[in-house]
Amino acid sequence: MLNKGKFTALVTGASRGIGRGIALELAKAGGRVAINYAGNEVAANEALELVRAAGGDGFIVQGDVSVASDRARVVAETVRQFGRIDLLVNNAGVAPSVRADLLDAGEESFDRLFAINLKGPFFLTQLVAKQMLEQAPDAEGFRGRIVNITSISVYTASTNRGDYCMVKAGLAMMTKLFADRLATAGINVYEIRPGVIATDMTGGVKAKYDKLILEDERGISPIRRWGKPEDIGRAVRAIAEDRFPFTTGTAFDVDGGFHLQRL
Ligand code: NAP
Secondary structure, three states: OOOOOOOEEEEOOOOOHHHHHHHHHHHHOOOEEEEEEOOOHHHHHHHHHHHHHOOOEEEEEEOOOOOHHHHHHHHHHHHHHHOOOOEEEEOOOOOOOOOOOOOOOOHHHHHHHHHHHHHHHHHHHHHHHHHHHHOOOOOOOOOEEEEEEOOHHHOOOOOOOHHHHHHHHHHHHHHHHHHHHHHHHOEEEEEEEEOOEOOHHHHOOHHHHHHHHHHOOOOOOOOOOOEOHHHHHHHHHHHHOOOOOOOOOOEEEEOOOOOOOOO
16 A cells, blocks of 8 residues: 555545545555545535544545646645645536536636636646656655546546536546656556446435436446445555555546446
8 A cells, every 4th residue: 555554645626426425445554635626615524534533534624626836735735734645536517506417518618617627637737747756656666646537427428417428528538648657757647437336426416316216227337336436445445555556547437337237
């Protein structure tokens, strides 16, 4: 494991949902977690309490990933508190406020999703990668790990939220780019593609997905249940614990088998 027994992680959007689930699983492995959030300080403090109760430690750090000065402050604060960043998880993300048909979708939603879901992770990764490059490698030559939380939307067309699909596809390519650029420096980069996960983001479409997952004849995924934030957290933990040393640029489908083409 990186920085064994005391590895440090910066998880964006860790106050709620999948990010919180990731922070908790890292805490169970003894990790120290910088819990980034945008505006919900109450939820961020709750996440920190849970992290401590799970055996980890950390601190909360407000910052909008779409804002350059916020990204710089979040990274500086994490390095000040921890001394190094062993793992970056680009998890923060938003869905369109309104699901609009492809022919009517507006620029405002496109710009918002692009800024938060793709521009933010790209420039945050740039900053953190430079920090990791300055860090001494561990015994196996590893300087850090980067995980991008994308989606089944990377390859699934949803014509009522095309902007979301396009930015997630961009984030998948970003994974390959950084994986190639950083491999020789001992920094491996991964993509995790969650399926339908029960969080605030999917709260508004719960009835629709209840039907698709549980009631339809075969269900949209072979494993017929909602995903949990913990499912994604366990995958990130396996990466933090260095279970895949001879991999980089890999995409993990954590989706109940949604990605299978079935006949
Ligand atoms: P969520 O429950 O809505 O939580 C979103 C998190 O992101 C919150 O912690 C929020 O902070 C933070 N956030 C939002 N905008 C931010 C910004 N500009 N800067 C920093 N933090 C920001 O969402 P989720 O379902 O956990 O989704 C997490 C990630 O997984 C997203 O990238 C999403 O696209 C992806 N994903 C989700 C699903 C799913 O089914 N839920 C499926 C596939 C992929 P505050 O608490 O301060 O608002």
